[in-house]
Amino acid sequence: MLKCISGMLKGIYSLFLTIVIIGFYSCSSSNSKPLSIEFSADSSAIVIASIDRPGLLRLQQLDAQDSVFKDLIAVLQTPSETDSSISEEPIAGNYKVSDSTVVFSPLQPFVKGREYLVITHINAKFGDAEQVAKGQLSLGVKPVQKSLIR
Structure with missing residues (x-):
């Protein structure tokens, strides 16, 4: 027994x-691909792709002018080594959500040779399964950051 x-x-x-x-x-x-943040083919916009499906569906429900987009996606102009007179400041623009991407179009065109920093909380996580198993979770959600040069 x-x-x-x-x-x-x-x-x-x-x-x-x-x-x-x-x-x-x-x-x-739920999405094994890392978030893709790149300039569009003509460098007139920034395209964010490989967004996890639940997050994309939630974004599609928002109004494109909603302030939530500014909290989720920030595009900053950053100073360069050759031109330190440029201050790090947010770029104003519009957001458009398609069936698979979010596109940021600036109100003023991106300047060739300048560096732009994209900071987003889309697909951001506290940690992955390995970090959970090892007890290495962070206390906050770490945003995804990518530097782009036009």
């Missing part, structure tokens, strides 16, 4: 462990 109960407890324990591991794995990333 004790062997039977012991075997049953081992089975329940391994089932529980399997469910926990699968749960961590499935929560870690």
Whole structure:
């Protein structure tokens, strides 16, 4: 009888462990591709692609003029080594959400040779399954940052 109960407890324990591991794995990333932040082909806009599906659906429900976009996606003009007179300041522009991307179009065209920093919380995470398992989660969500030169 004790062997039977012991075997049953081992089975329940391994089932529980399997469910926990699968749960961590499935929560870690629904989209294995990293977020893509690039200039459009003509460099007139910034295109953000590889957005996880639930996040993209939520963005599609927002009005393009909603201030949430400014909180989720910031585009900054950054000073360069050759021109330090430029201050780091946000670039004003419009946002458009398509079926697979978010496009930022500045009100003033991007200047050739200038560096722009894109900071976004789209697809941002506390950590992945490996970090959860190792106990290395961060206390806050780390935004995705990418520097682009026009």
